[in-house]
Amino acid sequence: MSIIPNWLHRLSSPKNFYRFAGTASNWCGWIALVLMIAGLYYGLVDSPPDYQQGDSARIMYVHVPAAWMSMFVYMVMASSAAVGMIWRIKASSAFANASAPVGAMFTALALVTGMLWGKPMWGTYWVWDARLTSELILLFLYLGYMALNSAIEDRETAARATAILALVGVVNIPIIHYSVEWWNTLHQGATVTKLDKPSIHISMLIPLLLMAFAFKFYYLSNVFRRARCELLEREQGKLWVRELVGEKNGE
């Protein structure tokens, strides 16, 4: 009796994973859409303007979830790249590769929305303070991962090299999170992710969490789509892919 459950074993076959990823992507996509519509309603219409920052605080509902996702996706990417390298599981490396562009997208989004929030509140789009700089480094880590991955022809060597890069970069994640405590920064401190009670009012917490979950499901939906592409590209000579193409052409 194997310790791997039967359904997981079946899923690890590329053909089954391809189908599963398609269904999972659609479901997560619809959930993300519903959550996002609710989040946008509460964020833009129902929640009050901030007592200090006015309506500019509404940028928070896209900025903070994007920033959370930039770190969350990085941890997922680094761990699945590590699993792929250690146990030589191709699907795991493929999942890491599929995560990189989504993570880079969220990081870029966190940076630009942060700049657009910084201009009216701080009077400048950019300062080289610890939070902003470490988040910029995160973007470079993602881009470095993608560049390294596409530069190496042999898939196994690429998986090993990118996994090491991703793992070394993990050191940046606690730096980003604690940067607002360790250094004097212009960036405000955490109001939700801290040990005692969140200091954010419930009327702002609801849209924030709705958007955060919307982004999470969006990521899942998107990463499954991208994993399908990775799989097709690697397995294009295999029988199941040829059969799949045949089915699509009605043969």
Place this chain on the structure above:
Amino acid sequence: MSEFFYMGGYAFYVWTSYALTAFFLLFSWLQPRLRERRLLRDIARRVRRGDR
């Protein structure tokens, strides 16, 4: 309604943020779909030509 779009004077910053978010999310949504379609078309062409 116009007050909603005015955003207390922060209209430019708020709406640019949301527009960019929408653009980024749509772009990332579209990218793998186009890539998958292209991949399947290329594979189909190769299968029809009969080479491996």
